[in-house]
Amino acid sequence: MKILITSGGTTEAIDSVRGITNHSTGRLGKVVAETFLNQGHEVTLVTTKQALKPDSHPHLSLNLISSVTSLQKALESLVPKHHVLIHAMAVSDYTPVYMTDLEELKQTSNVDQLLEKNNTETKISSKSDYQVLFLKKTPKLISQVKQWNPSIQLIGFKLLVDVSKEELVSVARESLRKNRADLIVANDLSQITADAHQAWLVGHDIIQEASTKREIAQLIYKEVTKDD
Structure with missing residues (x-):
């Protein structure tokens, strides 16, 4: 199976020496990529120079981007060639x-x-x-994915801050509908630390809880490959 993963965070240039960015490290995307690589899948990781990345692997391809514009160009080219997109990148609004x-x-x-x-x-x-x-x-790229490849499995991410589980799940379900996604990983910034990462994997008929990045990756892997 060909898996496309985005991770890290984009940077939007003000001039040649300044930019607006975010604090996303790419750590979760790295763990998700490693989970699929360890099971023999081909992984293309779209990420940034600064983000954390898996070690070199024969089934891993890296595609480095910086801005929303460069991310859009990469996705337009890559989405039609893959079976799954796990869109974990923090994209500048x-x-x-x-x-x-x-x-x-x-x-x-x-x-x-x-x-x-x-x-x-x-x-x-x-x-x-x-x-x-x-x-x-900036354009909401996740909303364009199914136009580029209607059959791709689309896993999106939704990050809110200090809200209830009920609100997280509600927002995730709205994102499922609006973006024609298959799954949304809903998480709260206040529940993310170096060792813990509380999240809910929300589908059209499932809600599954995870408490670490490794558990999130395992839940995604299980759902993506269950019909494989």
Whole structure:
């Protein structure tokens, strides 16, 4: 079986030396990849330079990306060639449009004009005490997966913060419906530590609990391969 896994977190550039990123380490994606590799499956891991990765393996292919745009290009190419996508990557919700100092913003009568501009400097000046950064929403790539490959098994992830199990499961079920996913791993940032990772694997007719990254990986493996 050909397994496609995304892990780590994207970075959106402000200029050539600055960017907006997140704290995702890629540790869970690494564990999931190792679980499938250990059972003889072919794994393509789409991840970032900084993220944790499995050791070299004859059945492992790495595809390094950085931004949402590069991730989209990779998925458009790879999704049609795989049986399963486990989309564990923390994908940026917003990307920079334009950064300016507060004085320019005050002197602008039409903010829409600023949204049509682009920073041309390799490194934006840091002389001003205050800078204003305009962001725009990035596309939800998980919602496009079934357009690229209608038959792929799609496992998504949903991360919330300090909510009840009932809310986590409810949000996961909505994601199942909206993205035509097969499974959603619902987890709460407040329940994730170096040694523990509380999560629920939510399907259309199942809810299974896990308390470590290894258990999450095992549950995903069991569900993905149960009809194999």
